Amino acid sequence: MEQLTLQIRNMAKEILKKGDAKVIIGWEKGNFWYVSTPAFIDKPEDAERLIWDEYCTNNLAKYLMGYKDLEGKVAIFVKGCDARGVNRLVQDKQINREKVLLIGLSCPGMKDEKKAQELGENAEIPLSKKCEECRYPDPVTFDLFIGEKKSQKKVKDSKDFSQVKEIEGMTPDEKYNKSAANYEKCLRCYACRNVCPACNCKDCIFDHSSKGWLGKANTVSDNMFFAMTRALHVAGRCIDCGECERVCPVNIPIMLMNNKMMQDINNLFGEYEAGLDPEDKLPLGSFEYSDPEEFM
Amino acid sequence: MSVNEVEQKWEPKILVFACNWCTYAGADLAGLGRLQYPPNARILRVPCSGRVNPQFIIKAFQRGVDGVLVAGCHPGDCHYTTGNYFTRRRFLLMRRLMEYMGMEPERLQNRWISGSEGPKVQQVITEITEEIRALGPNRKLRDDQWNN
Numbered sequence: 001m002e003q004l005t006l007q008i009r010n011m012a013k014e015i016l017k018k019g020d021a022k023v024i025i026g027w028e029k030g031n032f033w034y035v036s037t038p039a040f041i042d043k044p045e046d047a048e049r050l051i052w053d054e055y056c057t058n059n060l061a062k063y064l065m066g067y068k069d070l071e072g073k074v075a076i077f078v079k080g081c082d083a084r085g086v087n088r089l090v091q092d093k094q095i096n097r098e099k100v101l102l103i104g105l106s107c108p109g110m111k112d113e114k115k116a117q118e119l120g121e122n123a124e125i126p127l128s129k130k131c132e133e134c135r136y137p138d139p140v141t142f143d144l145f146i147g148e149k150k151s152q153k154k155v156k157d158s159k160d161f162s163q164v165k166e167i168e169g170m171t172p173d174e175k176y177n178k179s180a181a182n183y184e185k186c187l188r189c190y191a192c193r194n195v196c197p198a199c200n201c202k203d204c205i206f207d208h209s210s211k212g213w214l215g216k217a218n219t220v221s222d223n224m225f226f227a228m229t230r231a232l233h234v235a236g237r238c239i240d241c242g243e244c245e246r247v248c249p250v251n252i253p254i255m256l257m258n259n260k261m262m263q264d265i266n267n268l269f270g271e272y273e274a275g276l277d278p279e280d281k282l283p284l285g286s287f288e289y290s291d292p293e294e295f296m
Numbered sequence: 297m298s299v300n301e302v303e304q305k306w307e308p309k310i311l312v313f314a315c316n317w318c319t320y321a322g323a324d325l326a327g328l329g330r331l332q333y334p335p336n337a338r339i340l341r342v343p344c345s346g347r348v349n350p351q352f353i354i355k356a357f358q359r360g361v362d363g364v365l366v367a368g369c370h371p372g373d374c375h376y377t378t379g380n381y382f383t384r385r386r387f388l389l390m391r392r393l394m395e396y397m398g399m400e401p402e403r404l405q406n407r408w409i410s411g412s413e414g415p416k417v418q419q420v421i422t423e424i425t426e427e428i429r430a431l432g433p434n435r436k437l438r439d440d441q442w443n444n
Contacts, residue, residue, distance in 0.1 A: 164396075167396065168396065172395070172398050172399065172400050173398065174398070175395075175396065175397065175398035176397065176398025176399070176436050177398070178398070179397045179398055180398075205351070213351060213355070217441075219439060219440065219441075221358050221437055221438060221439040221440070222358075222439065224354075224397065224437055225351075225354050225355070225358060225437075228350070228354055228393060228394075228397060229350065229351055229354065231393060232350050232386075232389065232390065232393065235389055257393070257396070260392070260393065260396050261389065261393065264388075264389055264392045264393075265389070268385075268388050268389070269385065283385070284382075284385055284386060284389070287378065287381035287382055287384065287385050289371070289381070291381070291384055291385060291388070292388060293371070293384070294388065294391075294406070295384065295387070295405075295406035295407055295408055296407070296408065
């Protein structure tokens with residue numbers, strides 16, 4: 001990976017010198033050895049800060065939203081999930097694909113920063129939860145590529161929905177107690193929303209407490225209102241990057257709900273994976289006359 | 297007043313989202329025909345069943361409704377041509393999500409009722425009221441500040 005880091009720095013320098021892009025979004029080393037944070041580089045000499053290691057977990061796609069009105073291009077380094085995030089934003093007409101320069105990197109799977117913190121530098125650090133399930137370690141779209149195109153990571157053929165199935169088998173009361181216990185912890189910090197490439201509304205209903213949809217008090221009822229509304233808003237658009245769960249300060253298994261939505265969309269409206277093709281129609285933004293009929 | 301007494305007095309509250317063009321007209325027809333249905337249903341008229349945002353339903357449960365019925369035109373009959381097809385997709389998912397979060401599936405129902413189906417309005421509302429009466433009051437998702 002050191003080799004790739006050098007290549008990344010050289011490429012970034014070149015791009016900025018030539019003026020192919022005004023800003024480059026990548027990763028730099030954070031304050032700890034187990035943290036790599038997003039970096040925003042606009043001068044060629046700053047390109048030395050860029051790195052590529054096992055902790056470049058952040059999905060950078062959402063940061064493109066901040067450069068929507070920039071004149072000129074933005075270059076961004078993309079792993080598999082970042083590329084799907086960019087597709088997501090392009091599909092939602094949030095950004096213009098012409099205005100971004102994607103530099104692909106094949107992702108070996110990132111390591112879990114929370115576990116790394118506990119185990120220490122010398123221990124064997126397990127893969128991050130979001131990377132274990134990943135099925136697209138290679139970017140699905142890119143303009144330039146650094147390194148080998150094929151990831152060494154083994155990829156599953158289909159998504160594993162066993163956790164969803166487990167909950168579906170419970171009685172209604174058990175389900176409710178489980179979800180209430182999860183969302184009792186929720187602080188409604190909206191970190192999950194802020195990091196999500198599918199949550200790209202300019203105006204989010206949760207920012208308007210005066211409208212009365214959601215009070216300021218923190219109650220299980222309101223937290224679940226938030227959770228369910230968000231799950232439905234991102235249904236069919238969630239790219240399964242698992243960032244929401246990673247950034248959650250109280251470790252709520254948010255992806256359990258998103259996975260449920262994915263599974264049901266696959267079952268009801270046909271197989272669909274978000275973020276693969278920006279030209280696709282969204283499952284909830286389209287319909288078929290032959291959709292299943294349950295409402296007689 | 298003892299707790300048991302309150303239980304006896306409990307009547308299910310049912311919120312019906314009725315599409316202006318079909319279900320509302322159907323309910324009107326039921327009224328004209330003097331077809332009796334339980335007074336537990338509160339009918340709320342919406343321009344199209346596609347107007348019913350899932351948030352409306354979660355909010356209704358938060359504020360003390362025991363059951364919700366979303367009703368609109370039959371597929372193909374929508375006044376706006378395709379509104380109810382979107383409704384169908386949305387509520388296929390929404391119902392499953394509610395169930396997944398622990399709501400009893402009977403509490404959120406959808407029906408297609410056209411403007412000429414007065415008897416169906418009577419029948420559906422009677423059925424749903426009975427189902428929900430059997431389930432008892434809804435405590436799930438309820439916001440405690442609206443505890444009543």
